[in-house]
């Protein structure tokens with residue numbers, strides 16, 4: 103096995119690095135500058151046609167989409183049961199919260215990033231921004247509720263959901279979109295930030 107993760111700091115690629123660290127797999131990290139000169143280079147577009155991260159290479163396999171990469175690594179290299187079996191009563195919860203990340207939480211977060219950081223100030227739309235902030239707050243409220251009963255997102259042990267949705271909560275917090283009343287999310291974030299594997303992912 104020869105795993106290479108194409109990675110940018112402060113990006114969804116941290117999800118994959120967190121998992122690689124958690125599973126103690128050996129890998130090569132290709133750090134790319136979050137700048138068109140590197141992301142949109144011919145070399146990187148061969149790996150990802152849109153010039154985005156994360157991308158994982160595993161010998162002759164190249165795969166992108168953070169959710170697909172996490173599933174791939176878990177299916178091939180996890181021996182810790184990070185994904186519950188289909189007969190497990192947590193299996194539907196796993197699927198639901200795993201896909202809730204890119205399906206419900208990330209779309210408004212992308213809009214917030216566009217209207218606070220990416221567009222030049224004169225093209226930012228405060229109404230679009232306000233709607234996205236409302237939608238993001240609504241989307242993470244049910245996650246705060248599930249965290250009332252578990253240490254990690256769907257159970258007391260870490261699962262694939264944490265690498266996806268847990269990291270999305272971290273991104274939401276960094277964008278100042280987790281309000282003080284979301285106490286369970288805040289407690290969860292403090293907890294994952296104390297994990298060595300997570301620290302490695304966010305400090306690389």
Ligand SMILES: N[C@@H](CCC(=O)N[C@@H](CS)C(=O)NCC(=O)O)C(=O)O
Pocket residue numbers: 112113114115141153154155156166167168169204
């Ligand atoms: N749905 C994709 C999103 C990939 C994506 O948009 N990645 C961002 C970083 S978080 C990126 O590479 N942006 C560079 C760009 O848009 O030019 C995934 O989950 O992997």
